[in-house]
Amino acid sequence: MSLLEVKGISKHFGGVAALRNVDVQMTSGETLGMIGPNGSGKTTFVNIVTGHLVPDSGQLLFNEGSIAGTAPHRLAALGLTRTYQAVRVFGGLSVGKNIEAAMLLGLPGAPESAERNELVHWLRLDHRLASLAGSLTLFEQRRLELLMRLLQRPQLIMLDEPVGGLAVTEVREMIALLHELKARCSIFVIEHTMRVIRELADRVVVLMAGEKIADGPPADILRDRRVVEQYLGTTHA
Amino acid sequence: MNGRRLAFALALAALAAPFVLEGNRFLAFVFGIVMINLLWASGMNLLYGFVGLMPLMFAGIAGIAAYAMVALTREAGWSFWLATPVAAVGAALVGVLLGLPSLRLKGFYFTLCSLVIQTVLTLAFTFFPRFTNGDTGLNQIAPPDGWGGVPLAGVWFDATLALVATLGVLLSAWIVQTRLGQRFIAIREDDVLAEVMGIDVVRNRIIAFAIVSIYAAVGGCFYASYVGFVSPRSFDVLTSLGIWLCVAFGGRGTIIGPIIGTVILAPIPYLLQELQAFKDVLSGVLIIVVTLVMPAGIYGEIMRRRALRTAVALRAQAAGDPAGATATPAVAAMPGTVDAGVAR
Missing domain, CATH: 1.10.287 (Helix Hairpins)
Incomplete structure (x- = not known):
C-alpha cells in the first residue's frame, strides 16, 4: 500500500524554483533515499511534506489522505515525523525531560514504561537520563532525536542527513542503528554519505536543481551516467 | 526543606504578616503593594519564564481591567467581586488578541512589538478619557465590600491581598507541573521542535496569554481599589518593566525566584519615596546587572x-x-x- 504519495509538487521562493513538478511515491516498510547536490531542493521537499512549507502546487497524500496544509503537530499525531539537518533537541532540559516532552502528545497506545526503557537501552542513553541534552555529544543527541520520534510511534520518519558531522566509527554505528530502525517504521533519508544510501536505501530519488532526474534501486542509480557526472564525480563510481 | 513545606511556610508567613504589621499602617500598605506585585510577577513568570515570551504590555492589560472594574462598579453599580471576574475575562480576551503577534514573532521581536502595544495602550488611556479621566486619573476608587456590607479596609484588605497572591503563586506552581506547563516549557526551549513533537504551539501560546492576562487583570483591579487612585502612569511601560525585573532578578522559570525578586524589589519605590530620581536609576542599574551578571x-x-x-x-x-x-x-x-x- 502506498504510504506517501507526492504528485507534481512545485515550490518557488521569489524567482527561484526550489522544486519543479516533483513526484515521489513510497510504500509502507520501504526505505527511500534522496540525494542531490546542495541547493537541489532536498530539504525543501522534506519541509513541504512535513508541513513546514506550503507548496505552490501539487498533491500530498499520506496513507491515501490529503495532508496538504496540515500543521506539523497534526502530522506528528498521524505518524509522520522528521529530524533536522542541524541536530535539534531541547538542549536546556535533561534527557529524561526530553523524553517526557516527546510523550506529551499523549497518543492512545503510547509506549508503556517497559517499552520506553527498551528504546532508551537500544539507543544507549540509559546512563545519560539526568544529563542536559545540550551537553551530550552530537552522536548521542542524534540518538536522542531518534528516541523522541520513536516514542510517538511514527509510520514514516524523514531523516535529514542523519550522519552529518559524525565521526567515521559513529557513522558505522548509526547505519547499524538505522538498519534496526527499518523494522520499526518506514524511513525517508536525505544523505550525502553514499555509504548510508548504498547500505540502507531500497530505492533512491535524485534531485538536481529542483527536478527529479532519476528514481530507482541504489545500485543502478549510483552507476547512472548523469548522476555520476553531475553529482558524485568519478571517484565514487 | 522540600518544596511543599517551603510553600506552606511562605504562605503562612504571607497570611500572618498583615497582623504583625497592623500597628504600622505605612509598612502594612507597602506589604499590600508587594502582594499585588507578587501576583503580577507570578503571572509574568508563566509567560516569560515558562513560555519564553517577554510581554511588555502586561501593565496595559492590568490597566484595561482596572478601568473596566471602576466603570462597572461606579456607573453600573456592580460589586467589586462581580466586576473583577468580568473584567478579568474581558482582559483575557484582549490579552489573547494582543498576544496574536507572538504567533509570528519570537524573542526580541515579540518584546519590541509588545513595547509598541504598551505604548499605544498608555496613549489610549490618556487620550480617550471617557472611562479613564485622562492624565488626571481616577481617584477615590471605593474598596471592595467585605463581610456584611462593610467596606474592606486595613488589616483585612491586606490579608485578602496576601490570600490572593498566595493562591496566584500556588496556581502557577500547579500549572507548570501539569501537561500544559510541560508543553509551555517545550515551546520555550524550541518551538519548532515542540511543534514536530506534536505540540500545538499556536493553541498553547493563546492559552498562556489568556491565563497571564487574567493574572494581570486581577492584580490591576485589586491595585485600583487598594491604592484608590489610578492614572495612565499606574499602568505604563515602567510598571511592566518593574514586574519583569522582579521575575528576572529573582529567577525566571522557577516558582521561588519571582517571590525573592518581588520581596526585594517591589518595596523599593515606596521606601525610597524621598529619592524619586534615584529609584529610577537604581532600577536601570538592576536591569543591566541582571542581564550581564x-x-x-x-x-x-x-x-x-x-x-x-x-x-x-x-x-x-x-x-x-x-x-x-x-x-x-x-x-x-x-x-x-x-x-x-x-x-x-
Missing part, C-alpha cells in the same frame, strides 16, 4: 553554583575511585542551565 537571576545563580559544586564533588569522587570514572558528564552541562531558551 546574573542572566538566571538570584535563585538561578544559587542553583547553578549548587549544581557546579555537586559536579565537582562527583568528579573528585570519581578521581579517587577509578571504577566510577564515568561519573563526570554533568560538569560541562552546568553553565546556562536556565539561560537557555528564554531571551531568544
Whole structure:
C-alpha cells in the first residue's frame, strides 16, 4: 500500500524554483533515499511534506489522505515525523525531560514504561537520563532525536542527513542503528554519505536543481551516467 | 526543606504578616503593594519564564481591567467581586488578541512589538478619557465590600491581598507541573521542535496569554481599589518593566525566584519615596546587572553554583575511585542551565 504519495509538487521562493513538478511515491516498510547536490531542493521537499512549507502546487497524500496544509503537530499525531539537518533537541532540559516532552502528545497506545526503557537501552542513553541534552555529544543527541520520534510511534520518519558531522566509527554505528530502525517504521533519508544510501536505501530519488532526474534501486542509480557526472564525480563510481 | 513545606511556610508567613504589621499602617500598605506585585510577577513568570515570551504590555492589560472594574462598579453599580471576574475575562480576551503577534514573532521581536502595544495602550488611556479621566486619573476608587456590607479596609484588605497572591503563586506552581506547563516549557526551549513533537504551539501560546492576562487583570483591579487612585502612569511601560525585573532578578522559570525578586524589589519605590530620581536609576542599574551578571537571576545563580559544586564533588569522587570514572558528564552541562531558551 502506498504510504506517501507526492504528485507534481512545485515550490518557488521569489524567482527561484526550489522544486519543479516533483513526484515521489513510497510504500509502507520501504526505505527511500534522496540525494542531490546542495541547493537541489532536498530539504525543501522534506519541509513541504512535513508541513513546514506550503507548496505552490501539487498533491500530498499520506496513507491515501490529503495532508496538504496540515500543521506539523497534526502530522506528528498521524505518524509522520522528521529530524533536522542541524541536530535539534531541547538542549536546556535533561534527557529524561526530553523524553517526557516527546510523550506529551499523549497518543492512545503510547509506549508503556517497559517499552520506553527498551528504546532508551537500544539507543544507549540509559546512563545519560539526568544529563542536559545540550551537553551530550552530537552522536548521542542524534540518538536522542531518534528516541523522541520513536516514542510517538511514527509510520514514516524523514531523516535529514542523519550522519552529518559524525565521526567515521559513529557513522558505522548509526547505519547499524538505522538498519534496526527499518523494522520499526518506514524511513525517508536525505544523505550525502553514499555509504548510508548504498547500505540502507531500497530505492533512491535524485534531485538536481529542483527536478527529479532519476528514481530507482541504489545500485543502478549510483552507476547512472548523469548522476555520476553531475553529482558524485568519478571517484565514487 | 522540600518544596511543599517551603510553600506552606511562605504562605503562612504571607497570611500572618498583615497582623504583625497592623500597628504600622505605612509598612502594612507597602506589604499590600508587594502582594499585588507578587501576583503580577507570578503571572509574568508563566509567560516569560515558562513560555519564553517577554510581554511588555502586561501593565496595559492590568490597566484595561482596572478601568473596566471602576466603570462597572461606579456607573453600573456592580460589586467589586462581580466586576473583577468580568473584567478579568474581558482582559483575557484582549490579552489573547494582543498576544496574536507572538504567533509570528519570537524573542526580541515579540518584546519590541509588545513595547509598541504598551505604548499605544498608555496613549489610549490618556487620550480617550471617557472611562479613564485622562492624565488626571481616577481617584477615590471605593474598596471592595467585605463581610456584611462593610467596606474592606486595613488589616483585612491586606490579608485578602496576601490570600490572593498566595493562591496566584500556588496556581502557577500547579500549572507548570501539569501537561500544559510541560508543553509551555517545550515551546520555550524550541518551538519548532515542540511543534514536530506534536505540540500545538499556536493553541498553547493563546492559552498562556489568556491565563497571564487574567493574572494581570486581577492584580490591576485589586491595585485600583487598594491604592484608590489610578492614572495612565499606574499602568505604563515602567510598571511592566518593574514586574519583569522582579521575575528576572529573582529567577525566571522557577516558582521561588519571582517571590525573592518581588520581596526585594517591589518595596523599593515606596521606601525610597524621598529619592524619586534615584529609584529610577537604581532600577536601570538592576536591569543591566541582571542581564550581564546574573542572566538566571538570584535563585538561578544559587542553583547553578549548587549544581557546579555537586559536579565537582562527583568528579573528585570519581578521581579517587577509578571504577566510577564515568561519573563526570554533568560538569560541562552546568553553565546556562536556565539561560537557555528564554531571551531568544
